């Protein structure tokens with residue numbers, strides 16, 4: 001008997017090298033349902049690699065990643081990408097919106113890929129833009145948006161499918177501090193309202209302060225733990 005529910009996502013003893021460069025050397029991390037966790041640490045400490053492994057974007061060389069108790073790192077690519085589409089939302093430093101599509105269609109796209117009809121998808125997309133204070137930019141293309149506006153559109157796109165986990169890699173890295181604060185406030189509010197868990201990689205203490213918990217990495221493992229101990 002335990003009062004602690006099983007974590008939603010868990011990484012254990014992850015090892016990953018990029019060519020000959022070690023990125024993770026025994027990193028473990030747990031994310032509970034609805035929990036907001038910040039991963040911090042110096043440049044090159046493995047933060048992005050850890051996020052990529054947890055989100056099923058990169059497979060670790062050793063160790064395990066589970067989602068709801070299922071081994072993500074062993075799933076065949078087709079099941080993994082279906083799961084990423086339905087259960088996860090992802091945001092990167094530069095929103096990575098599709099330049100040819102309007103803000104509204106960028107946000108509607110994940111729903112349409114999941115089979116929602118265009119009209120209904122656009123309706124939901126409009127509601128999500130509203131929640132992120134970007135409704136008035138619906139008809140603009142990414143090239144016509146400021147960095148902060150584009151990032152709020154990217155956040156709306158990450159949340160539109162109702163993911164259980166949002167993975168955000170330096171989501172405010174390209175923004176000034178006011179725009180960064182607005183984006184983080186909107187992300188945290190939306191995640192709390194929908195019960196989504198958030199894993200946010202950041203080097204910014206102000207961003208980490210939005211999290212329930214902070215995990216510091218150093219040289220590819222949680223700081224303070226002996227590697228391999």
Ligand SMILES: Nc1ncnc2c1ncn2[C@@H]1O[C@H](COP(=O)(O)OP(=O)(O)OP(=O)(O)O)[C@@H](O)[C@H]1O
Pocket residue numbers: 018019021022023041042043044045046047048049050203
């Ligand atoms: N695609 C890649 N090819 C080669 N080396 C890589 C690649 N991606 C990351 N690395 C290396 O792996 C190590 C960890 O990188 P990672 O990007 O995970 O760290 P990080 O903590 O996110 O860094 P930053 O804060 O600078 O983004 C670094 O030494 C980096 O140079």
